[in-house]
Amino acid sequence: MAFALLAVLSSFLLSQVAAHxxxxxxxxxxxxxxxxxxxxxxxxxxxxxxxxxxxxxxxxPTDAKISCNNNGQASAKQLTTSVAAGTAITAHWRHGPVMVYMAKCSGSCTSSNSNSLKWFKIAETGLISGTLGNGKWGTGQVMDTLAYTATVPSSLAPGEYLIRHELLALHQANTPQFYPECAQLTITGSGTKTPSGTYLASFPGAYSMSDPGVNVNIYSADANSITSYKVPGPPVWNGQ
Structure with a gap:
């Protein structure tokens, strides 16, 4: 079952891109x-x-703004759009790659603070091939088009949700750069499922500086021999 959604859903490493x-x-x-x-x-x-x-x-990773790059509140003229579960969504970026999360609001998302929600990951792309120091990363999938497409799980229960897109740039040794942003969606359809347990995380709280996917030096002596990378955060929920 497709589990990707939005061109900004998941954690990507920027080994070549230093732009904001x-x-x-x-x-x-x-x-x-x-x-x-x-x-x-x-x-x-x-x-x-x-x-x-x-x-x-x-x-x-513990900054109070890390949920949506703001104080957690909607704008004065906040909009929400309806999206059927199973729909592909593409987020377009001015610079760089992404990681994708969603969070169900208990009522209206416009009145919900993003810092108080429980988030689940629907897509991620980390190290695809090669090594930490000289490899192909998720960022390579989006640099040509500045877009990354994923799909809302078709089994997701209807309701109001926030979608969270995040870049994780690792081009500065042991100094991760997080670029999170959110949008409001109303999911429609006949789905009945929502994730629980280990699939859920809070922002702040999902990451720490000691996480192996956060505290990374791609320029270290060992980087060119390491062929694995763990994307930070909870596992991806695919709708099951």
């Missing part, structure tokens, strides 16, 4: 939705994407 960036738009069922513009007047914007103020990275 964020999600600029989403393509859902052939319709394009504009993303948030962090340097424009927030009072004049309406978007399905949650507001954030800068393309600059978050440098600590």
């Amino acid at each position: 960036g964020g999600v600029t738009s989403y393509t859902i069922g052939g319709t394009t939705f504009a993303g948030w513009q962090p340097y424009n007047d927030p009072s004049s914007q309406s978007s399905i994407e949650r507001p954030y103020s800068s393309y600059d990275p978050i440098l600590s």
Whole structure:
């Protein structure tokens, strides 16, 4: 069963890319939705994407802003769009790669603080082949098009959800750079399942600086002989 959703759903390593960036738009069922513009007047914007103020990275996995790159709240003119479970969604980036999570809101997502939600991962791409120091990473899949497509699990129960897209840049030795952003979706369909247990995580809380997928030096003497990489966070939930 397909489990990927959104071009920004999962943790990707940037071994070559040092630029900053964020999600600029989403393509859902052939319709394009504009993303948030962090340097424009927030009072004049309406978007399905949650507001954030800068393309600059978050440098600590315990930063209070790591859930959605803001204080956890919706914008004053927050939008939500309906998406049928099983729909492919593409997130478009100005720079770099991603990791994908979703979180079910207990009621209205607009009134939900993202820091209080439980998140589950629906897609990830880490080291595909080669070594830590000289390998093919998830970022290579998106650099040509600046997009990464995944699919909402078709078994997911209907309701209001946040979708969280995250870049994890590892191009600076032992100094990870997190680029998380969120959008609001209303999932429709006949699904009945939601993940539980080890599939759920909180932000902050899902990562620590001691995680092997976070505390990485791709320039170390051993990096060119290491052929495995563990993407941080919980395992991917595929809808089962």
